[in-house]
Amino acid sequence: MKPAAFDYVAPRDLKSAIDALVGAGGDGKVMAGGQSLTPLLNFRMARPSLIVDLLRIPGLSFIELRENTVVIGALTRHADLEFSDVIAAHLPVMAAAMPHVAHLAIRNRGTIGGSLSHADPAAELPMLAVFYGATIKVEGPAGRREIPAEEFFVSALSNCLEPEEIVFEIEFPVLTSHTGWAFEEVARRFGDFALGCIAVSLELTDNTVSDARVAVMGVDDTPRRLREAEEILRGAEGGARTALRFAQIVRASVSPADDIHVSSDYRRNLIGALAERAFNTAFARAVGAKP
Ligand SMILES: Cc1cc2nc3c(=O)[nH]c(=O)nc-3n(C[C@H](O)[C@H](O)[C@H](O)COP(=O)(O)OP(=O)(O)OC[C@H]3O[C@@H](n4cnc5c(N)ncnc54)[C@H](O)[C@@H]3O)c2cc1C
Missing domain, CATH: 3.30.390.50 (CO dehydrogenase flavoprotein, C-terminal domain)
Structure with missing residues (x-):
């Protein structure tokens, strides 16, 4: 199947991406790795008038140890998590889980922000976010807010984001005391x-x-x-x-x-x-x- 027609933009910063979503009046969709969204478009289960491609926005793909947390940019690929020394050392449950996510070709494209936002009830990263008590940081027209992972997932394939909000990073506490x-x-x-x-x-x-x-x-x-x-x-x-x-x-x-x-x-x-x-x-x- 082919998707219904849509307009496409690839902004170079987060604010322009949010402005584009606002301009679409609730009918726009962001795309990250495209591994879940593309099938939805092709089956016409999603028919947005505008696709906002996030992949040209710099600075959203990183894994950093900050004090007692690991902070991960929303565009970080599954494969980056799988092969990261920081993840292996500080979030070992995530390291063990990543090989179970789909197949390597998909893990090379799919992102953590996309996986969380897609909110599949059988996906590994949403469960890990809940397990670790992660904080999901999002930006929208009204500014930034931080959402505890347990409040982010509303039901199957549904999250608590407003239509113009974008996940930009996720903070995972390191469970040092859990041996x-x-x-x-x-x-x-x-x-x-x-x-x-x-x-x-x-x-x-x-x-x-x-x-x-x-x-x-x-x-x-x-x-x-x-x-x-x-x-x-x-x-x-x-x-x-x-x-x-x-x-x-x-x-x-x-x-x-x-x-x-x-x-x-x-x-x-x-x-x-x-x-x-x-x-x-x-x-x-x-x-x-x-x-
Ligand atoms: C054959 C196959 C098998 C798979 N098996 C598994 C599996 O076993 N386990 C698993 O966890 N996943 C699996 N997946 C899904 C895969 O991991 C996806 O990559 C992931 O769910 C979505 O990430 P993405 O970056 O591709 O998001 P996209 O497909 O680009 O987007 C998905 C949704 O999230 C929204 N979105 C994307 N990024 C953001 C953001 N930063 N802020 C707000 N909204 C955003 C999009 O608008 C869209 O609604 C599989 C996929 C395929 C095709």
Whole structure:
């Protein structure tokens, strides 16, 4: 299929991009890597009158360690995250997740700003933003604002941006105190969107969990932090009983729908199995054992 006709501009700065969106009166769309938007245009599921190409705007592709955060420009490609030493050292769960995003050709084009804005419920970067408690920084005609990742994702393929707002960078806190972590995902084929996925990090004091962080995706309309599951881990020791109890709570905390891929029961059971595995892996890493 071919897209419906649209006008195209490639501004050289963020303000001109926002002005172009304002000029389109709510009917414009920005394009970054084009890996999600182009299919939507070709299937005519999106018919904007104007495409605002962000790729000519300098200064929006970077990965920087700033004190206890890693700040990432919105136009940073998935492949840059995958092969970054800063990400490997300071956001290890993201480093582990990136090879699961589509295929290398797509990771060479797709951007973090595009992935977050597209808000696919089975995409890795939105879940990682929720997991790490990232702040998404956006600019629009009314100026800049900062949005906590948990407030950014509204429902499947829907975010809280105004039509003329553009994501320009994302700030990820470094979880220095969380010593053990795990990322577990199942997709039908490697590189497909996930059927279910969980990230866990654990901090131990005297071999007991003193703090925990848990996020899931592919099992609800948006990626989610599971605070009840985090709570039951606090004060727990490692071992099969804790892992099983954790899996039970995770399973009960999600509400997947039936879809063309699998049933809701399948997804619920899958996320439970992944939770059990993730707890054991994170605990092993936290005590310095090889997972
Ligand atoms: C075959 C295939 C398999 C895939 N598998 C996966 C997968 O397993 N996991 C996964 O996470 N993703 C997957 N993807 C999606 C891929 O990662 C996309 O690159 C990504 O979701 C969108 O990034 P993009 O830069 O290409 O955005 P674009 O396609 O350019 O834009 C996507 C949407 O975001 C908006 N947008 C883009 N940038 C901004 C910005 N800075 N501010 C505001 N709005 C913006 C656009 O207007 C559009 O609505 C797959 C894609 C394909 C084609």
